[in-house]
Amino acid sequence: MGIYNPEQTKSMSYAKSIESHEDCGFEGIQNKEASLYKTARVAPISLKYLGFCMKNGLYTVKLDFAEITYKEEDYHKSRGNRLFDVLIQGTKVLADFNIKEVAGGQNQNVSKTFQAEVKGNNLEIHLYWAGKGSKRGAFELYCPLVSAIFSRAW
Incomplete structure (x- = not known):
């Protein structure tokens, strides 16, 4: 969800990816797992899954993140940070999360488990840019980003 800068609209995508696994720096994790972090979903304001x-009951929800859109030179030029909130079933589980x-x-990858x-056979996961950090530069440097989502019943 969100509106891109009209000048960028034609070149924007909700999926971002890195060029090569070999160059991506995910050391210490197996190749199959490293492939999770090659792509990520982004949106200017909000991602909702x-x-x-689903069967009613208790679930474990695992969210996998890796900051793959910043180039090192972008990070040094920008004073901003990617900060966003994560809500699961309407409850905030991460505030001002900075991958x-x-x-x-x-x-570098990080997983968070909740x-x-x-209830009502539905699960909602919402990643939301709450206006903190910065929106200088391209949207992909401040919006919510997630690489993978898993859930399983207890």
């Missing part, structure tokens, strides 16, 4: 027709800070750098209760 809905799981429909690069939590993961320890660019192209418990969620599914």
Whole structure:
């Protein structure tokens, strides 16, 4: 969700990717797992994932993140940070989340695991840019970003 800068609209995509696994810097994780972090979903304001027709009950939700859109030169030129909130089933589980800070750098992965209760057979995961950080430069340097989402019943 969100409106891109009209000048950038034609070149924008909700998916971002890195060029090569070999160059991406995800050391210490197996190749199959590293492929999770080669792409990410982004949006200028909000990403919302809905799981429909799920069995009611308790679930483990795992969110995988890696800061793959910043180039090192962009990071040094920008004073801004990517900060966003994460809500699961309407409850804020991460506030002002900064992937690069939590993961320890660019192209470093971090996973966050949460418990969620599914009622009404639906699961909602919402990543939302709350206007903090900066929106200088290209949108992909401040908007929500996620590489993978997994859920499983207890």
